[in-house]
Amino acid sequence: MSTTHAIQTAITDATVVADQASLTYTVRSASQDNSPRGLRQRIKGLAGVSEQHVEALKPLSLVVRTGESVGVIGTNGSGKSTLMKLLTGHLPPTQGAIYATSTPIMLGVNAALVRQISGYDNITLGCLAMGMTRQQVDEKREAVIELSGLDDRALRLPMKAYSSGMASRLQFAIATSMDPEILIIDEALNTGDAQFRDRTAARITELREQAGSVFLVSHSLPTIREMTNRCIWIQKGELVMDGDPAEVTKTYHGYTKRMAQKKYEAGAAYLEEVRSAYVSQTVSWV
Numbered sequence: 001m002s003t004t005h006a007i008q009t010a011i012t013d014a015t016v017v018a019d020q021a022s023l024t025y026t027v028r029s030a031s032q033d034n035s036p037r038g039l040r041q042r043i044k045g046l047a048g049v050s051e052q053h054v055e056a057l058k059p060l061s062l063v064v065r066t067g068e069s070v071g072v073i074g075t076n077g078s079g080k081s082t083l084m085k086l087l088t089g090h091l092p093p094t095q096g097a098i099y100a101t102s103t104p105i106m107l108g109v110n111a112a113l114v115r116q117i118s119g120y121d122n123i124t125l126g127c128l129a130m131g132m133t134r135q136q137v138d139e140k141r142e143a144v145i146e147l148s149g150l151d152d153r154a155l156r157l158p159m160k161a162y163s164s165g166m167a168s169r170l171q172f173a174i175a176t177s178m179d180p181e182i183l184i185i186d187e188a189l190n191t192g193d194a195q196f197r198d199r200t201a202a203r204i205t206e207l208r209e210q211a212g213s214v215f216l217v218s219h220s221l222p223t224i225r226e227m228t229n230r231c232i233w234i235q236k237g238e239l240v241m242d243g244d245p246a247e248v249t250k251t252y253h254g255y256t257k258r259m260a261q262k263k264y265e266a267g268a269a270y271l272e273e274v275r276s277a278y279v280s281q282t283v284s285w286v
């Protein structure tokens with residue numbers, strides 16, 4: 001943990017709580033013994049399997065409340081997606097616990113839509129897959145089409161004929177049709193054009209106002225500043241800063257700028273300064 005001090009955070013109005021949640025991946029691979037004996041054993045399929053452990057997320061506590069839209073930033077491999085997978089329940093924490101008032105809906109660029117069938121059919125299937133009844137799908141259909149911004153011609157095409165931006169529009173429209181209480185957007189906005197970004201921003205605001213919480217994982221700092229009202233910076237599996245998006249993105253930029261200029265020592269010292277200034281939280285259940 002970055003500091004020896006911590007503040008207690010009450011869970012009033014919380015939609016998501018991470019309580020000292022951590023995640024270590026276990027990677028199994030064939031033994032790397034290249035001696036003649038090792039090679040013989042590998043060929044015979046008798047070689048042992050070695051295990052490596054990747055500590056992707058160190059114990060982290062976080063309380064997210066109703067109405068918050070939280071930007072999540074950090075360099076490649078820092079642990080952002082891993083945290084999102086914990087929040088959605090795709091992965092169980094190695095230690096600690098995650099609590100949420102309802103299952104967060106993850107919207108990612110790889111969210112499952114069927115490439116071979118039309119946009120119209122994907123709307124039906126996608127909405128059914130999220131648990132809607134036929135009647136609810138029919139009620140929501142127009143709103144989904146409108147939010148997607150796709151015309152009748154495009155919606156008749158199989159999705160394999162879509163550009164990545166068109167596919168993102170449809171994914172976003174389907175995923176948010178349920179009015180999820182907790183929505184996670186992982187980089188999905190980057191492929192959209194300006195008009196789609198405006199629609200997305202409007203929809204995020206709408207969801208926030210409907211007592212929802214939104215997580216937005218992005219490498220685009222202007223997007224984070226524009227669309228969120230809180231920002232967390234995760235670096236090397238650790239929460240190092242949490243606060244106002246303008247302040248957090250500015251501080252983060254100070255770090256990435258040093259690293260891009262290959263001032264690695266200065267970057268590490270800067271990060272350490274940020275890290276030690278962060279007061280970690282402990283969750284208070286009273």
Ligand SMILES: Nc1ncnc2c1ncn2[C@@H]1O[C@H](COP(=O)(O)OP(=O)(O)OP(=O)(O)O)[C@@H](O)[C@H]1O
Pocket residue numbers: 025026027054055056074075076077078079080081082083
């Ligand atoms: N399935 C996996 N097995 C083993 N290690 C993994 C796995 N997925 C991620 N990792 C490791 O966990 C760490 C965090 O990865 P994660 O995908 O959460 O980073 P990220 O911040 O989302 O990165 P990016 O910005 O590149 O998407 C990295 O060191 C990565 O190599």
